[in-house]
Amino acid sequence: MLDDQLRRLLRTLDDRSDPDPAFADALFERLSLVAHNERRSRGVMVLLAAALLTATLAAGAALGSGLIPVPWTSDRDDDPVAQGTPTPSPVASESARPSGTPAPSAIPADSVVRTTVDGLQLRESFSTRATSLGTLPNGSIGLVVGGPRVAEGMPWYLVAAPSLPPNTGCAGSLPLSGELTCPTWLGWITGADVDGTAWLTTTDVPGGCPEEPGADELGTMQPGFRIACYAGAELTLRGWYPAPPTGQSTCAVADPAVTWLVCGDPDAPTLAAEEGTVDVGPLRLTVDPASGVVLPEPGRWLEVIGHVDDPASERCGDAPGDLDPAWLIFHCRTQFVVDAVRPVSGP
């Protein structure tokens, strides 16, 4: 396919149509209002600035003296989890933040975000009345996997902690509760206070995204970051394909159509960076049986082309059972799915 040919075809899209006159008039009216309000608000802002400065100084003095409680500090007496009843969180309703802060724009799906306050509630659903799953320390990192949904005047995001590679770090416990320091949580978070003060901010993947990750790098990367770094990308990896261990357990939690994605291949193929690795390499290879991809005999070097965030992930949440559908979808999206494979002579 020639670039010029493609350019010529797309140029046929160059539009000669004019906007609808009714739309043009309506937009102009709105712009006039916006311009008018902006001019007005600039004048008012000068007056507000002086008032705000005075109020901030007074509030600072009150906070320091303990007269005003900081609303997002973890307070076990107000913790709905500790009380055992899902009650409205004080987080949103008792904020002492100054008003007038511009509302942050919506955070796109698959953005990496960081919490900016301590004790932010993680909830089962997008409501302060939903059950709290625990609280997040300031600086907690996650991946936006759903939302925003606006409820009670606040934008809510479904956020997943990046999780951990197999056999590393802390063990996530279910049900979640208390302060969530192990990055294995998933739930709804308010992205901002009712006055627009951001409680979530976008950030980069810690350590960055290697442009050409190796099997080890991809395998040991926190799974959620695979989505942030490589969703939509085609990855080519070279690695040692070890003979898998025998006696793999079976898995029957999924819709049969996507069992291959939720549970992985029963032969548990993996990829490693080092020749001679036995049993298990760091990167699990997931193969869609309908793809026609056949892995060769193990004990050799392979070049593997594949991707994360397979479209079939959307169906991983369809299975009946106790597991959270959102978590299952997130898990499936992190899997490295093989598109093509060929034996090679070495790394």
Add this chain to the structure above:
Amino acid sequence: MTYDQPAGSLESIVRDERAFRAWYDEVLPRVYRYLAARTGGDVTLAEELTQQTFVEAIRHRGSFDGRSDVVTWLCAIGRHRLVDHYRRHDREARRQDRLIEAHRLGKQPAWDGPATRDAVERALAVLPADQRLALILRYLDDLPVRDVAHAIGRTEKATESLLVRARENFRRAHGGQTDA
């Protein structure tokens, strides 16, 4: 009257309602056409993005430094809104990947289809949102791969891979429409 205005003059135009309307009547069609060409014939979406673009421009008119054509500035704002839109709808569009995948094992139609607007729009419409956006930025806006990568928040290498798949899927979709 020209609207290649120096910094600050957008404010003076906005203050004078007649000048503001004249300015608006001149630039609106150009910005609208830019966005309409990039939204696959979706008039509602083109109008929504045009509205977002102008509201943002008027709110931030002080940041227009007058060094570029005001329409170029407006189109740059529009492009950001377009990228935001496609990002929001990326997951929805990924579901369409299945349709593309279904064609993968089928026959490979010839690239040359009719160079008509409708055919191109239909071919673009079946692409995942990220691939559609990459093609538009690369071949309609003529942005270098580096700038496309920056706009869509990916590495250059990942963007090149995305473009390879986008071109291939577009070729199939566009050629496929001539098979009936």
